[in-house]
Amino acid sequence: MGGEKTHALLLEDLIENAGGCAVVDGGFATQLEKHGASINDPLWSALCLIKDPDLIKRVHLEYLEAGADILVTSSYQATLAGFQSRGLSIEEAESLLEKSVKIAVEARDKFWVAKKRNSGHNYNGALVAASIGSYGAYLADGSEYSGNYGVKVTLEKLKDFHRRRLQVLVEAGPDLLAFETIPNKLEARACVELLEEENIQIPSWICFSCVDGESAPSGESFKECLDVINKSNKVSAVGINCAPPHFILSLIQRFKELTDKAIVVYPNSGEIWDGTAKKWLPSKCFDDEKFVQFALKWRDAGAKLIGGCCRTTPSTVRSISKALKARKPVSNIRQIA
Ligand SMILES: C[S+](C)CC[C@H](N)C(=O)O
Numbered sequence: 001m002g003g004e005k006t007h008a009l010l011l012e013d014l015i016e017n018a019g020g021c022a023v024v025d026g027g028f029a030t031q032l033e034k035h036g037a038s039i040n041d042p043l044w045s046a047l048c049l050i051k052d053p054d055l056i057k058r059v060h061l062e063y064l065e066a067g068a069d070i071l072v073t074s075s076y077q078a079t080l081a082g083f084q085s086r087g088l089s090i091e092e093a094e095s096l097l098e099k100s101v102k103i104a105v106e107a108r109d110k111f112w113v114a115k116k117r118n119s120g121h122n123y124n125g126a127l128v129a130a131s132i133g134s135y136g137a138y139l140a141d142g143s144e145y146s147g148n149y150g151v152k153v154t155l156e157k158l159k160d161f162h163r164r165r166l167q168v169l170v171e172a173g174p175d176l177l178a179f180e181t182i183p184n185k186l187e188a189r190a191c192v193e194l195l196e197e198e199n200i201q202i203p204s205w206i207c208f209s210c211v212d213g214e215s216a217p218s219g220e221s222f223k224e225c226l227d228v229i230n231k232s233n234k235v236s237a238v239g240i241n242c243a244p245p246h247f248i249l250s251l252i253q254r255f256k257e258l259t260d261k262a263i264v265v266y267p268n269s270g271e272i273w274d275g276t277a278k279k280w281l282p283s284k285c286f287d288d289e290k291f292v293q294f295a296l297k298w299r300d301a302g303a304k305l306i307g308g309c310c311r312t313t314p315s316t317v318r319s320i321s322k323a324l325k326a327r328k329p330v331s332n333i334r335q336i337a
Protein backbone atom coordinates (compact mmCIF):
# COMPACT_ATOMS: atom_id res chain seq x y z
CA MET A 1 0.00 0.00 0.00
CA GLY A 2 2.73 2.42 1.08
CA GLY A 3 4.76 1.49 -1.98
CA GLU A 4 1.80 2.13 -4.27
CA LYS A 5 1.40 5.64 -2.87
CA THR A 6 5.08 6.43 -3.27
CA HIS A 7 5.08 5.19 -6.85
CA ALA A 8 1.98 7.18 -7.76
CA LEU A 9 3.63 10.28 -6.32
CA LEU A 10 6.62 9.76 -8.59
CA LEU A 11 4.46 10.61 -11.60
CA GLU A 12 2.71 13.50 -9.83
CA ASP A 13 6.06 14.93 -8.74
CA LEU A 14 7.42 14.68 -12.24
CA ILE A 15 4.44 16.61 -13.61
CA GLU A 16 4.81 19.26 -10.94
CA ASN A 17 8.56 19.59 -11.37
CA ALA A 18 8.10 19.91 -15.11
CA GLY A 19 5.96 22.99 -14.50
CA GLY A 20 2.53 21.33 -14.59
CA CYS A 21 2.89 19.33 -17.77
CA ALA A 22 5.53 16.66 -18.36
CA VAL A 23 6.98 15.76 -21.75
CA VAL A 24 6.69 12.22 -23.10
CA ASP A 25 9.22 11.19 -25.78
CA GLY A 26 8.39 10.90 -29.49
CA GLY A 27 8.09 8.23 -32.19
CA PHE A 28 10.40 5.44 -31.15
CA ALA A 29 10.19 3.19 -34.20
CA THR A 30 10.34 6.31 -36.36
CA GLN A 31 13.69 7.29 -34.90
CA LEU A 32 15.07 3.76 -35.24
CA GLU A 33 14.19 3.96 -38.93
CA LYS A 34 15.81 7.39 -39.24
CA HIS A 35 19.03 5.69 -38.19
CA GLY A 36 18.61 3.05 -40.88
CA ALA A 37 16.95 0.22 -38.93
CA SER A 38 14.83 -2.02 -41.11
CA ILE A 39 11.67 -2.86 -39.19
CA ASN A 40 9.27 -3.93 -41.91
CA ASP A 41 8.65 -7.13 -40.00
CA PRO A 42 5.92 -8.70 -37.85
CA LEU A 43 8.00 -7.73 -34.80
CA TRP A 44 8.26 -4.13 -36.05
CA SER A 45 10.47 -2.07 -33.69
CA ALA A 46 10.93 -5.07 -31.35
CA LEU A 47 13.18 -6.58 -34.01
CA CYS A 48 15.86 -4.16 -32.80
CA LEU A 49 15.87 -5.80 -29.39
CA ILE A 50 17.34 -8.81 -31.19
CA LYS A 51 19.36 -7.07 -33.89
CA ASP A 52 20.56 -3.76 -32.54
CA PRO A 53 20.05 -3.00 -28.83
CA ASP A 54 22.74 -0.30 -28.96
CA LEU A 55 20.59 1.66 -31.37
CA ILE A 56 17.68 1.46 -28.91
CA LYS A 57 19.87 3.05 -26.23
CA ARG A 58 21.02 5.73 -28.66
CA VAL A 59 17.42 6.68 -29.50
CA HIS A 60 16.50 6.87 -25.80
CA LEU A 61 19.49 9.19 -25.22
CA GLU A 62 18.42 11.37 -28.15
CA TYR A 63 14.96 11.82 -26.64
CA LEU A 64 16.44 12.62 -23.22
CA GLU A 65 18.73 15.21 -24.76
CA ALA A 66 15.68 16.67 -26.53
CA GLY A 67 13.96 17.17 -23.17
CA ALA A 68 11.75 14.10 -22.68
CA ASP A 69 10.70 13.61 -19.05
CA ILE A 70 9.38 10.13 -19.80
CA LEU A 71 10.98 7.47 -21.97
CA VAL A 72 8.67 4.82 -23.43
CA THR A 73 10.49 1.51 -23.84
CA SER A 74 11.02 -0.47 -27.05
CA SER A 75 8.51 -3.17 -26.03
CA TYR A 76 5.46 -1.91 -27.99
CA GLN A 77 5.49 -4.94 -30.30
CA ALA A 78 7.70 -7.14 -28.14
CA THR A 79 5.57 -10.12 -27.14
CA LEU A 80 6.30 -13.61 -25.93
CA ALA A 81 4.22 -15.13 -28.73
CA GLY A 82 5.87 -12.89 -31.31
CA PHE A 83 9.39 -13.84 -30.24
CA GLN A 84 8.52 -17.54 -29.90
CA SER A 85 7.12 -17.58 -33.43
CA ARG A 86 10.67 -16.62 -34.50
CA GLY A 87 12.10 -19.72 -32.87
CA LEU A 88 13.19 -18.11 -29.59
CA SER A 89 12.65 -20.00 -26.34
CA ILE A 90 10.35 -18.61 -23.67
CA GLU A 91 13.45 -17.75 -21.59
CA GLU A 92 15.00 -15.85 -24.49
CA ALA A 93 11.72 -14.05 -25.16
CA GLU A 94 11.37 -13.00 -21.52
CA SER A 95 14.96 -11.86 -21.46
CA LEU A 96 14.32 -9.57 -24.46
CA LEU A 97 11.35 -8.00 -22.69
CA GLU A 98 13.50 -7.45 -19.62
CA LYS A 99 16.19 -5.97 -21.84
CA SER A 100 13.77 -3.37 -23.23
CA VAL A 101 13.36 -1.93 -19.72
CA LYS A 102 17.01 -2.28 -18.72
CA ILE A 103 18.23 -0.40 -21.81
CA ALA A 104 15.90 2.53 -21.10
CA VAL A 105 16.85 2.60 -17.40
CA GLU A 106 20.56 2.53 -18.31
CA ALA A 107 20.11 5.38 -20.78
CA ARG A 108 18.13 7.42 -18.26
CA ASP A 109 20.69 6.85 -15.47
CA LYS A 110 23.68 7.59 -17.71
CA PHE A 111 22.09 10.81 -18.95
CA TRP A 112 21.08 11.94 -15.48
CA VAL A 113 24.50 11.26 -13.92
CA ALA A 114 26.08 13.42 -16.65
CA LYS A 115 23.53 16.25 -16.26
CA LYS A 116 23.66 16.27 -12.47
CA ARG A 117 27.32 17.26 -12.61
CA ASN A 118 26.33 20.69 -13.90
CA SER A 119 23.90 22.95 -12.16
CA GLY A 120 21.79 25.25 -14.29
CA HIS A 121 20.44 22.65 -16.69
CA ASN A 122 16.71 22.46 -17.29
CA TYR A 123 16.24 18.68 -17.23
CA ASN A 124 14.21 16.54 -14.84
CA GLY A 125 15.33 13.09 -13.80
CA ALA A 126 13.27 11.16 -16.37
CA LEU A 127 10.96 8.23 -15.69
CA VAL A 128 10.84 5.01 -17.70
CA ALA A 129 7.45 3.78 -18.90
CA ALA A 130 7.34 0.17 -20.09
CA SER A 131 5.36 0.08 -23.32
CA ILE A 132 2.60 -2.49 -23.60
CA GLY A 133 1.29 -2.34 -27.15
CA SER A 134 -2.22 -3.58 -27.83
CA TYR A 135 -3.08 -7.09 -29.04
CA GLY A 136 -3.67 -5.46 -32.42
CA ALA A 137 -0.06 -4.36 -32.52
CA TYR A 138 1.05 -7.98 -32.09
CA LEU A 139 -1.31 -9.08 -34.89
CA ALA A 140 0.60 -6.69 -37.18
CA ASP A 141 -2.42 -6.25 -39.42
CA GLY A 142 -3.35 -2.68 -38.55
CA SER A 143 -6.04 -3.76 -36.10
CA GLU A 144 -4.78 -1.41 -33.39
CA TYR A 145 -6.50 1.18 -35.57
CA SER A 146 -9.73 -0.80 -36.17
CA GLY A 147 -10.34 -2.50 -32.83
CA ASN A 148 -11.76 -5.37 -34.79
CA TYR A 149 -10.33 -8.45 -33.11
CA GLY A 150 -13.14 -10.81 -34.13
CA VAL A 151 -15.54 -12.76 -31.91
CA LYS A 152 -12.98 -15.37 -30.89
CA VAL A 153 -10.94 -12.81 -28.99
CA THR A 154 -12.49 -12.83 -25.55
CA LEU A 155 -11.63 -10.94 -22.38
CA GLU A 156 -9.81 -14.03 -21.06
CA LYS A 157 -7.81 -14.40 -24.25
CA LEU A 158 -6.66 -10.79 -24.06
CA LYS A 159 -5.72 -11.19 -20.41
CA ASP A 160 -3.78 -14.39 -21.22
CA PHE A 161 -1.98 -12.56 -24.01
CA HIS A 162 -0.94 -9.64 -21.80
CA ARG A 163 -0.40 -11.32 -18.41
CA ARG A 164 3.09 -12.80 -18.55
CA ARG A 165 4.45 -9.89 -20.57
CA LEU A 166 3.12 -7.51 -17.95
CA GLN A 167 4.69 -9.55 -15.14
CA VAL A 168 8.09 -9.70 -16.86
CA LEU A 169 8.10 -6.00 -17.69
CA VAL A 170 7.15 -5.03 -14.14
CA GLU A 171 9.82 -7.33 -12.68
CA ALA A 172 12.42 -5.54 -14.84
CA GLY A 173 11.86 -2.35 -12.81
CA PRO A 174 10.24 0.42 -14.90
CA ASP A 175 8.75 3.45 -13.12
CA LEU A 176 5.39 3.06 -14.81
CA LEU A 177 3.44 1.17 -17.47
CA ALA A 178 2.21 2.63 -20.74
CA PHE A 179 -0.61 0.71 -22.43
CA GLU A 180 -0.58 2.04 -26.00
CA THR A 181 -3.03 2.18 -28.95
CA ILE A 182 -5.80 0.32 -27.15
CA PRO A 183 -8.60 0.25 -29.74
CA ASN A 184 -11.65 -1.07 -27.88
CA LYS A 185 -13.41 -1.41 -24.54
CA LEU A 186 -12.71 -5.13 -24.20
CA GLU A 187 -8.96 -4.60 -24.20
CA ALA A 188 -9.24 -1.63 -21.83
CA ARG A 189 -11.12 -3.94 -19.47
CA ALA A 190 -8.47 -6.64 -19.85
CA CYS A 191 -5.72 -4.15 -18.94
CA VAL A 192 -7.59 -2.87 -15.87
CA GLU A 193 -8.44 -6.38 -14.63
CA LEU A 194 -4.84 -7.50 -15.07
CA LEU A 195 -3.51 -4.54 -13.10
CA GLU A 196 -5.90 -5.48 -10.30
CA GLU A 197 -5.36 -9.25 -10.45
CA GLU A 198 -1.57 -8.89 -10.54
CA ASN A 199 -1.73 -6.19 -7.86
CA ILE A 200 0.60 -3.94 -9.83
CA GLN A 201 2.16 -1.28 -7.60
CA ILE A 202 3.59 1.12 -10.18
CA PRO A 203 1.36 3.67 -11.94
CA SER A 204 -0.03 3.03 -15.40
CA TRP A 205 -1.51 5.00 -18.20
CA ILE A 206 -3.92 3.60 -20.75
CA CYS A 207 -3.95 5.30 -24.14
CA PHE A 208 -6.45 4.67 -26.92
CA SER A 209 -5.96 5.07 -30.62
CA CYS A 210 -8.61 7.07 -32.48
CA VAL A 211 -9.40 7.29 -36.18
CA ASP A 212 -12.53 9.45 -36.30
CA GLY A 213 -11.81 12.13 -33.71
CA GLU A 214 -14.74 11.01 -31.54
CA SER A 215 -14.74 7.42 -30.40
CA ALA A 216 -12.53 4.40 -29.95
CA PRO A 217 -11.59 2.72 -33.26
CA SER A 218 -14.10 -0.06 -32.46
CA GLY A 219 -16.89 2.55 -32.56
CA GLU A 220 -17.46 2.28 -28.81
CA SER A 221 -17.78 5.63 -27.08
CA PHE A 222 -14.98 6.90 -24.89
CA LYS A 223 -17.58 7.19 -22.13
CA GLU A 224 -18.02 3.40 -22.17
CA CYS A 225 -14.26 2.88 -22.29
CA LEU A 226 -13.45 5.34 -19.50
CA ASP A 227 -16.22 4.02 -17.27
CA VAL A 228 -14.28 0.76 -17.16
CA ILE A 229 -11.01 2.52 -16.32
CA ASN A 230 -12.40 5.01 -13.79
CA LYS A 231 -13.26 2.12 -11.46
CA SER A 232 -9.59 1.33 -10.91
CA ASN A 233 -7.08 3.32 -8.89
CA LYS A 234 -4.30 1.32 -10.55
CA VAL A 235 -4.58 3.60 -13.59
CA SER A 236 -3.12 7.08 -13.04
CA ALA A 237 -3.68 8.59 -16.46
CA VAL A 238 -5.75 8.01 -19.58
CA GLY A 239 -5.53 9.46 -23.02
CA ILE A 240 -4.78 9.08 -26.69
CA ASN A 241 -1.68 8.08 -28.62
CA CYS A 242 -0.92 7.63 -32.32
CA ALA A 243 -3.96 9.59 -33.51
CA PRO A 244 -3.69 12.72 -35.68
CA PRO A 245 -2.93 15.97 -33.81
CA HIS A 246 -6.04 17.76 -35.06
CA PHE A 247 -8.26 15.29 -33.16
CA ILE A 248 -6.62 15.87 -29.82
CA LEU A 249 -7.97 19.13 -28.41
CA SER A 250 -11.62 18.10 -28.55
CA LEU A 251 -10.74 14.65 -27.19
CA ILE A 252 -9.00 16.21 -24.18
CA GLN A 253 -12.09 18.34 -23.55
CA ARG A 254 -14.25 15.21 -23.79
CA PHE A 255 -11.97 13.17 -21.51
CA LYS A 256 -12.01 16.00 -18.93
CA GLU A 257 -15.79 15.50 -18.70
CA LEU A 258 -15.44 11.74 -18.40
CA THR A 259 -12.64 11.23 -15.89
CA ASP A 260 -10.74 12.75 -12.96
CA LYS A 261 -7.56 10.95 -13.98
CA ALA A 262 -4.60 12.82 -15.46
CA ILE A 263 -4.76 13.13 -19.23
CA VAL A 264 -1.93 11.98 -21.46
CA VAL A 265 -1.69 12.71 -25.18
CA TYR A 266 1.02 11.84 -27.66
CA PRO A 267 -0.35 11.96 -31.16
CA ASN A 268 1.40 11.00 -34.38
CA SER A 269 2.32 13.50 -37.11
CA GLY A 270 -1.05 13.19 -38.87
CA GLU A 271 0.11 10.62 -41.41
CA ILE A 272 -1.97 7.44 -41.67
CA TRP A 273 -0.69 3.88 -41.26
CA ASP A 274 -1.54 1.51 -44.10
CA GLY A 275 -1.59 -1.78 -42.20
CA THR A 276 -1.50 -3.88 -45.38
CA ALA A 277 1.25 -2.07 -47.26
CA LYS A 278 2.98 -1.44 -43.90
CA LYS A 279 3.83 2.14 -44.63
CA TRP A 280 2.77 5.62 -43.62
CA LEU A 281 0.55 7.46 -46.10
CA PRO A 282 1.03 11.22 -46.22
CA SER A 283 -2.09 12.96 -45.03
CA LYS A 284 -2.66 16.06 -42.91
CA CYS A 285 0.91 16.11 -41.72
CA PHE A 286 1.98 18.67 -39.16
CA ASP A 287 5.47 20.09 -38.84
CA ASP A 288 7.12 20.75 -35.46
CA GLU A 289 6.02 24.37 -35.34
CA LYS A 290 2.37 23.47 -35.83
CA PHE A 291 2.71 20.56 -33.39
CA VAL A 292 3.94 22.96 -30.71
CA GLN A 293 1.05 25.36 -31.28
CA PHE A 294 -1.25 22.40 -30.73
CA ALA A 295 0.70 21.24 -27.66
CA LEU A 296 0.22 24.58 -25.92
CA LYS A 297 -3.52 24.30 -26.50
CA TRP A 298 -3.51 20.73 -25.18
CA ARG A 299 -1.69 21.94 -22.05
CA ASP A 300 -4.18 24.78 -21.58
CA ALA A 301 -7.05 22.32 -22.01
CA GLY A 302 -5.67 20.28 -19.10
CA ALA A 303 -3.38 17.59 -20.51
CA LYS A 304 -0.69 16.72 -17.95
CA LEU A 305 1.54 14.55 -20.13
CA ILE A 306 2.27 15.54 -23.73
CA GLY A 307 4.56 14.01 -26.33
CA GLY A 308 4.63 12.57 -29.81
CA CYS A 309 4.03 9.17 -31.38
CA CYS A 310 4.80 7.80 -34.83
CA ARG A 311 6.55 10.11 -37.31
CA THR A 312 7.44 12.61 -34.64
CA THR A 313 11.13 12.95 -33.81
CA PRO A 314 13.56 14.32 -31.19
CA SER A 315 13.19 17.67 -32.96
CA THR A 316 9.43 17.61 -32.24
CA VAL A 317 10.10 16.75 -28.60
CA ARG A 318 12.76 19.47 -28.29
CA SER A 319 10.25 22.05 -29.57
CA ILE A 320 7.46 20.82 -27.28
CA SER A 321 9.74 20.71 -24.26
CA LYS A 322 11.03 24.23 -24.87
CA ALA A 323 7.52 25.63 -25.25
CA LEU A 324 5.92 23.77 -22.35
CA LYS A 325 8.74 24.52 -19.93
CA ALA A 326 9.20 28.15 -20.94
CA ARG A 327 7.78 29.29 -17.60
CA LYS A 328 9.76 26.87 -15.50
CA PRO A 329 12.74 28.31 -13.55
CA VAL A 330 16.10 26.77 -14.46
CA SER A 331 17.19 24.59 -11.58
CA ASN A 332 18.58 21.24 -10.73
CA ILE A 333 15.42 20.14 -9.07
CA ARG A 334 15.05 16.46 -8.62
CA GLN A 335 16.85 13.26 -8.78
CA ILE A 336 15.92 9.63 -8.97
CA ALA A 337 16.89 7.95 -5.72
C1 LIG B 1 1.78 1.81 -34.51
S1 LIG B 1 1.70 0.83 -35.97
C2 LIG B 1 2.50 1.79 -37.15
C3 LIG B 1 2.86 -0.43 -35.56
C4 LIG B 1 3.10 -1.45 -36.59
C5 LIG B 1 1.97 -2.42 -36.76
N1 LIG B 1 1.54 -3.02 -35.51
C6 LIG B 1 2.42 -3.51 -37.72
O1 LIG B 1 3.09 -4.44 -37.32
O2 LIG B 1 2.10 -3.40 -38.87
Ligand SMILES: N[C@@H](CCS)C(=O)O
Binds near residue numbers: 076310
Ligand atom coordinates in the same frame (compact mmCIF):
# COMPACT_ATOMS: atom_id res chain seq x y z
N1 LIG C 1 5.91 3.51 -28.47
C1 LIG C 1 5.68 3.15 -29.85
C2 LIG C 1 4.25 3.43 -30.20
C3 LIG C 1 3.87 3.08 -31.56
S1 LIG C 1 2.23 3.46 -31.92
C4 LIG C 1 6.63 3.91 -30.75
O1 LIG C 1 6.81 5.10 -30.50
O2 LIG C 1 7.16 3.35 -31.68
Ligand SMILES: [Zn+2]
Binds near residue numbers: 241242268309310
Ligand atom coordinates in the same frame (compact mmCIF):
# COMPACT_ATOMS: atom_id res chain seq x y z
ZN1 LIG D 1 2.45 5.53 -32.97
